[in-house]
Amino acid sequence: MTGQPLTAIGFDADDTLWQNEQFFRLTEKRFAELLADHGAHDIIAKHLLEAERRNLAIYGFGIKGFTLSMIETAIEVTAGQAPASVIQEILLAGREMLHHPVETLPQVPETLERLAGQYRLILITKGDLFDQERKLAQSGLGDFFHAIEIVSGKNPETYGRIFARHGDGPLSAMMVGNSLKSDILPALKAGSWGVFVPHDLTWVLEHDEEPVDDPRFRKLTTIGELPELIGKL
Template sequence: MATQLSTIGFDADDTLWQNERFFRMTEERFTMLLSDHGEAGDISRRLLEAERRNLSIYGFGIKGFTLSMIETAIEVTEGRVPADTIKEILAAGREMLKHPIETLPHAHETLGALSNAYRIVLITKGDLFDQERKLAQSGLGDYFDAIEIVSDKTPATYARIFARHGDGADRAMMVGNSLKSDVVPAIEAGSWGVHVPHPLTWALEHAEPPVGSPRFRAIDDLGLLPGLIEELA
């Protein structure tokens, strides 16, 4: 039961602070740049295909997204994309990397309420420099006992992290907005998985909720997490 809980892992992007919103805004800007070469929906579809192809090469994050936009621009223009358009795509990527961090509701108070009783670990994937920047700007860094920035989130990833920073996955909980990355693999590793949905979710992060698992829970917002843990005790 949760009375044995010793470690709580938290996702970062769209769990503790806004992230996908800025990708969507940049994607809209990108489709407008290429509006002479196709419909917005088709350009977005081809961008998503490029992102999917490139994940194993560039990994997750803004830099890979920017490179995928450039690749898509070359494809949809059949190699005739103007240099000024490439320049604007690069500028959009730089703007994303400099965008101020907006923490989500209840992030500070929830981390503060739990940090005295549990080991708190940030587990996030993406570009190392960008994730470090966002954590520093968020003002949440002092709540964490450990920071893990990983290339991907798999059951083995969670088993390793919760063994390193806690008492194993069976005494750990992972909290995040992505069923595919934060919840399902954590449960498969043996921990609790708590889904905190965000209004915007990247298409490549969609998965079916593991409703048959006794260690799966869903809450509407982070402010409900301390109460959920108390109920499980």
């Protein structure tokens, strides 16, 4: 590896270490079916996405904000006539999401185990504090991490601060995740390596252009390829 040696690796959580977006998609389908008399699935989904986009700065990321956005959308598309039974179903759907078992993605435990003895591993995730703590506990992955950081948002300053606190600074760190917008681009801007591991269901608001010309950008097919990639840097 040229330059400063790698000493710390940050990992995103949702859809990098365990499944997440698929449960949002299933709930969105259920939500659209509840409102089928007021529009086709794609129309309801479009209204919901607009509500989520508006509400990110207010509610942040996670299931609770998603649930509130569904309620707002139901009121909007029914012109304020959404029955209490629909609101009740939305609340039930959100509650079920908060209790859904964690499904760890393939090759994740083995990869973390291989790397944990060589580098300081840091979980860097955004979203609701209680829900992220629940998922980490259920995943059984907590012991692999030197530090856990649950943040309200991810930007270059966030990565610079975390990698300085738990490592030797961003130049000696790497961020691994499925979101170009949140995991990769701001980590690269902070001076870290950025390793993109795509997930088929990454939320549309996390999409961005791949920074293919950045010398510290890498893309993998699976997280299991990470140790070999690091060995080649």
